[in-house]
Amino acid sequence: MNSPFPPDWVAAHALKTPDAPAVDSPEQRLSYAALHARVQALAADLATRGATSSDRVVIALQQSPAAAVASLAVQTLGACAVEVDRTASPDTLRFVLSQTGARFAIVAPQDAKRWAGIGIPALAWIWVVGGRAGDTHGFPACAATALGRDGALAAGGSGGAPPRRDVPETAPALIVYTSGSTGRPRGVLQTYRNIGANTRSIVAYLGLGPSDRAMAILPFHYCYGKSVLQTHLYAGGSVFVDPRFAFPRVVMEAIGTEGCTGFAGVPLTFELLRREIDVKSIPMPALRYLTQAGGPMRPDTVRWVRETFAPARLFVMYGQTEATARLAYVPPERGEEKLGSIGVAIPGVELAVVDEEGGEVATGETGHLVARGDNVTPGYLDDPEETAAILKRGWLWTGDLARRDADGFFFLVGRAREIIKIAGNRVSPMEIEHVVAGHPAVAEAVVVGAPDALQGEVAVAFVVPKAGAVIVEEDVRRFCRETLALYKVPARVVPLDALPKNSAGKPLRAELAARAKVG
Numbered sequence: 001m002n003s004p005f006p007p008d009w010v011a012a013h014a015l016k017t018p019d020a021p022a023v024d025s026p027e028q029r030l031s032y033a034a035l036h037a038r039v040q041a042l043a044a045d046l047a048t049r050g051a052t053s054s055d056r057v058v059i060a061l062q063q064s065p066a067a068a069v070a071s072l073a074v075q076t077l078g079a080c081a082v083e084v085d086r087t088a089s090p091d092t093l094r095f096v097l098s099q100t101g102a103r104f105a106i107v108a109p110q111d112a113k114r115w116a117g118i119g120i121p122a123l124a125w126i127w128v129v130g131g132r133a134g135d136t137h138g139f140p141a142c143a144a145t146a147l148g149r150d151g152a153l154a155a156g157g158s159g160g161a162p163p164r165r166d167v168p169e170t171a172p173a174l175i176v177y178t179s180g181s182t183g184r185p186r187g188v189l190q191t192y193r194n195i196g197a198n199t200r201s202i203v204a205y206l207g208l209g210p211s212d213r214a215m216a217i218l219p220f221h222y223c224y225g226k227s228v229l230q231t232h233l234y235a236g237g238s239v240f241v242d243p244r245f246a247f248p249r250v251v252m253e254a255i256g257t258e259g260c261t262g263f264a265g266v267p268l269t270f271e272l273l274r275r276e277i278d279v280k281s282i283p284m285p286a287l288r289y290l291t292q293a294g295g296p297m298r299p300d301t302v303r304w305v306r307e308t309f310a311p312a313r314l315f316v317m318y319g320q321t322e323a324t325a326r327l328a329y330v331p332p333e334r335g336e337e338k339l340g341s342i343g344v345a346i347p348g349v350e351l352a353v354v355d356e357e358g359g360e361v362a363t364g365e366t367g368h369l370v371a372r373g374d375n376v377t378p379g380y381l382d383d384p385e386e387t388a389a390i391l392k393r394g395w396l397w398t399g400d401l402a403r404r405d406a407d408g409f410f411f412l413v414g415r416a417r418e419i420i421k422i423a424g425n426r427v428s429p430m431e432i433e434h435v436v437a438g439h440p441a442v443a444e445a446v447v448v449g450a451p452d453a454l455q456g457e458v459a460v461a462f463v464v465p466k467a468g469a470v471i472v473e474e475d476v477r478r479f480c481r482e483t484l485a486l487y488k489v490p491a492r493v494v495p496l497d498a499l500p501k502n503s504a505g506k507p508l509r510a511e512l513a514a515r516a517k518v519g
Contacts, residue, residue, distance in 0.1 A: 004196025069151025078167035266294030
């Protein structure tokens with residue numbers, strides 16, 4: 001399939017295999033024919049309310065088939081979907097609405113109270129998923145249309161077909177907001193070409209086809225979660241959207257009963273499974289692969305996943321929102337040999353390790369990890385300075401430090417902006433984290449820098465104890481001294497009940513760094 005437009009993928013499968021499953025959930029079932037019909041109806045309704053290809057439409061929904069319908073309907077018009085975390089603060093929502101100039105939004109009724117306080121008068125129309133026809137639920141809009149949780153228009157919609165899309169593949173398809181270095185959210189632009197290129201690459205190395213069905217627990221406003229949906233719609237497969245991971249055994253059982261062939265998670269996903277349930281006791285006969293991204297996973301957890309879910313194969317992966325989703329993966333057959341690696345470049349992507357001037361460094365040396373390919377963003381929305389900082393000489397500077405081995409596999413060393421400088425020594429927090437996490441009482445660890453009058457900075461480790469364990473600071477520091485140079489040993493070890501994390505499960509390093517500064 002050559003088209004980079006996701007609605008075209010759905011339309012093609014709706015013609016070829018109309019009754020095949022596309023997007024399901026515990027409460028709704030959408031075949032390709034049903035998905036296509038709902039997408040067309042919502043797109044037509046959007047157009048009737050005044051939406052055009054130049055619009056940006058905010059989507060803030062919980063995981064559901066309606067969330068898939070919403071973005072596909074926006075893209076049917078050639079417009080740009082702005083996917084945001086529905087639990088985002090009013091300040092964040094206000095910033096997103098203001099920066100994007102969005103006139104339309106697709107939201108959930110339970111969020112009305114927060115949205116009512118945003119104070120943005122520009123919204124002309126909203127679609128409320130799970131709402132009642134004619135009820136605005138207090139949203140700041142002149143009128144509202146109700147949508148079912150399966151994306152169907154409650155009142156039948158405006159009727160007719162949506163206007164023909166007329167935009168180039170370089171037009172923006174998605175704006176995904178990520179945390180910025182200044183504390184202000186950054187809107188990452190993803191074009192239709194970006195999405196098409198990254199989707200084809202992932203489908204190729206995972207070997208996805210019409211018989212594949214993914215258990216989708218990751219939110220669609222997160223590029224990893226979105227890629228799970230996009231790849232399966234491209235391949236003619238299906239996703240089972242399950243928002244019940246607060247009860248992990250229920251989700252694992254659904255993998256078996258729903259015939260899921262794939263499961264995607266972040267490190268926290270697999271740590272929770274390891275701690276809370278006996279995965280081996282749950283039959284999953286169709287499961288053939290798992291994927292992990294969203295940050296490095298502890299080596300012992302990587303081995304646990306491989307052993308516990310066998311014969312399903314684990315793909316350890318690496319990517320960024322600025323690369324649409326994916327940049328590298330570890331072929332499962334090389335997993336043990338290359339434990340700790342982010343792997344090799346995915347099809348269609350080039351990776352390199354370079355110095356400050358962009359010159360490639362020698363094998364084994366540490367430098368900046370850079371990437372190029374059709375999946376790389378054209379930049380951040382209305383932020384030329386930050387865009388220039390990541391796009392240099394035709395390459396995406398990932399912000400990660402890495403090295404490449406003789407076999408062409410890449411290993412992360414740390415984050416360029418998170419490097420701690422202790423007494424003149426540049427220290428990677430990741431290096432210390434791996435050691436601290438190896439302590440028998442530690443379940444999770446994050447290391448940040450804190451100001452120090454004598455050394456400039458020192459390392460501070462925030463740790464979560466394993467169930468029933470007690471963290472003794474000096475024991476952890478003694479454990480670190482067995483492996484690390486003395487200046488790398490954390491000056492403080494701070495036990496926490498849980499690490500602060502965002503909705504994608506990534507630690508909020510800025511928040512921990514602020515705590516470290518005050519002692």
